[in-house]
Amino acid sequence: MTLVSISQVHVGWELPSQEFMFSRADLIRYAGASGDFNIIHWNERVAKEVGLPSVIAHGMLTMGTVIRVVTDWLGDPGKVIEYSARFTRPIPVPDTDEGTSIKVSAKITELLENDQAVITISAIHNEVTVLAKTVATVQLAP
Amino acid sequence: MAINQEFIGRTYPPTEIYSVGREKIREFASALGDSAPCYFDVEAARSLGYPDLIAPPTFAIVVTMQAGGQVIHDPELALDYTRVVHGEQRFVQHRPIFAGDEITSTVSVDSIRSAAGNDMITVKTEVHATDGELVSTVYSLLVSRGVGEAS
Numbered sequence: 001m002t003l004v005s006i007s008q009v010h011v012g013w014e015l016p017s018q019e020f021m022f023s024r025a026d027l028i029r030y031a032g033a034s035g036d037f038n039i040i041h042w043n044e045r046v047a048k049e050v051g052l053p054s055v056i057a058h059g060m061l062t063m064g065t066v067i068r069v070v071t072d073w074l075g076d077p078g079k080v081i082e083y084s085a086r087f088t089r090p091i092p093v094p095d096t097d098e099g100t101s102i103k104v105s106a107k108i109t110e111l112l113e114n115d116q117a118v119i120t121i122s123a124i125h126n127e128v129t130v131l132a133k134t135v136a137t138v139q140l141a142p
Numbered sequence: 143m144a145i146n147q148e149f150i151g152r153t154y155p156p157t158e159i160y161s162v163g164r165e166k167i168r169e170f171a172s173a174l175g176d177s178a179p180c181y182f183d184v185e186a187a188r189s190l191g192y193p194d195l196i197a198p199p200t201f202a203i204v205v206t207m208q209a210g211g212q213v214i215h216d217p218e219l220a221l222d223y224t225r226v227v228h229g230e231q232r233f234v235q236h237r238p239i240f241a242g243d244e245i246t247s248t249v250s251v252d253s254i255r256s257a258a259g260n261d262m263i264t265v266k267t268e269v270h271a272t273d274g275e276l277v278s279t280v281y282s283l284l285v286s287r288g289v290g291e292a293s
Contacts, residue, residue, distance in 0.1 A: 020175065033166075033173035034204055059228050064174045064200040071178065071199065076190050077238070078180075080199040084232035084281075133230075136199075 003076060003141040006115040015073045015106040015119065020065050022057050022091065023099030030061040044095070056090035062102065062131060063087075066123045069106045070136050081116070082137040089130045100125065115140045145254050145261045145286070149219055153250040154212040159272060160205045162243040167195045174198060187240075197239040203231070206267040206280045209247035213265050214284070219251075221263070221286050229262065230283035236276050244272045252281065259288030 027041050036058055040047045047055045063085045071077040093100055103124045110118035121134040164184070171181035179186035180196050187195050214223055239245070252266035262285050269278040 026173075026175065030173045033169045034207070036207060060200060060203050060231065061174070063231060064198060064203075065176075067199050068174075068176055071176075076180070077178065077199055078190065078192060078196050078235075080235060082232070082234050083199050084230065086230045087228055 003079065004074060006111065006117065006140040006142065009108050009111075009117060009140070011108055011111060013108040015069050015108075017103065017105040018069050018072070020068075020102050020104065021099045022061070022065075022093050022102065023097070024055065024093055024095055026099065027055060027057060027061065027093055030058055030064075034058070034060060036060065052090060052092065054092040054094060056092055059085075059087040059131075062091060062123065063134070066102070066104045066121055066131065066134065067136060069104050069121060070119055070138060073106075074138060079139040080136050081139055083135070085121075085134040086132040087130075088132045089125070089128055091125050091130050102130065109135075112137070115142050145219065145221075145256075145263060147254055149251045149263075150254055151251060152216075153248065154209075154216075156246040156248045156270075157205075157209045159244050159246055162197065162239055162241055162245065164195050164241040166204070167197050167201065167241055170201055170204060171198055174200075184241075192238065193240055193242065195241040197241075199233060199235065200231075201239055202233055202235075202267075202269055202278045202280050205245060205269060206247050206249075206278075206282070209249045209267050210265050210282055210284075212249050213251060213263070219263075221261075221284070225287045227285050227287065228282065229285040230281075232281040234279040234281075236278060239269075239277060243277070245269050245277060246272070261286040261288075 106121040109120040119136045123131040252264040267280040
C-alpha cells in the first residue's frame with residue numbers, strides 16, 4: 001500500500017466516514033485490555049448513583065476508535081505523529097445486543113511543511129458531538 | 143479548593159520498565175475493534191518498514207495511565223479522586239511504539255489552573271526507551287470538579 005501523497009489532498013478534503021458500535025461487551029473488553037477498570041464503565045448501579053444515565057464508554061475507547069477513520073485511510077498508523085481530543089460528552093451504552101453507534105467523519109483542515117497534514121475529526125452520538133477538538137497530525141508522502 | 147501552583151514542574155521518579163509485547167498490542171487493537179494487519183501480523187508491520195508489530199496511536203495510555211496514578215494519589219497534591227474526570231488527552235509520537243520495546247514513563251505536573259470552580263491539572267508523561275530515546279510525550283488534562291458544583 002502506497003502512502004497518500006500531500007499532492008493528492010487539499011484543505012477541506014474529506015476522508016471516508018465510518019460508523020462504529022459500542023456494546024457493553026466492548027466496554028468490558030476495553031477495560032481489560034487497557035487496565036482502566038473505573039467502575040462507571042461496567043456497573044450500571046454505581047454509574048446511576050453518581051448521576052450518569054447508564055454505564056458510559058471510556059473516553060479513551062472513543063478516542064482510540066475514532067482515529068480509525070484516519071489510520072484506515074492512511075494504511076499506516078505509524079504516520080500519526082500527534083493526536084489530541086477533548087472529552088465533552090459521555091456516551092451512555094445501553095444494555096442491548098447491538099449497543100449504540102458513533103458516526104465519525106474527518107477532513108483535512110491544514111497543510112503543514114514537510115508534507116504533513118492536520119485532520120479534524122468529528123464524532124457524533126445521538127446527533128451530539130461527543131469529542132471536541134479532535135485533531136490528528138499525519139505524515140504524508142511528498 | 144485551588145491546587146497550589148507550586149506543584150507545577152513537580153517530577154516523579156521514572157516507572158519500572160514496561161515490556162511491550164506482541165500479545166498486548168493484539169489484545170489492545172482487538173479491544174478497539176481494529177483489525178489492521180500491522181497490529182497482528184509481524185510480516186505486515188515489516189512491510190511498512192517497522193521492526194515488529196506497531197502499537198495503535200493511543201496505546202501509550204496503557205503505560206502512562208499507571209504512571210499518572212503517581213500524581214492522582216500524591217498525598218501532598220490531595221486530589222479528590224472521586225471528583226476527577228478526564229478532560230483532554232494528547233499524544234505526540236516521536237516514533238511509534240513497537241513490540242519488543244522496553245520503556246519507562248516519567249511523569250510531571252505540566253500546568254495547573256482553575257476555572258468555574260474546577261481545578262485543571264495537566265499531567266505530562268515522557269515515554270523513553272531504555273537507550274534513552276524519547277518515544278512519546280503524552281498529556282492528560284484531569285479536571286477536579288469543584289465541591290460547590292451540582293454533581
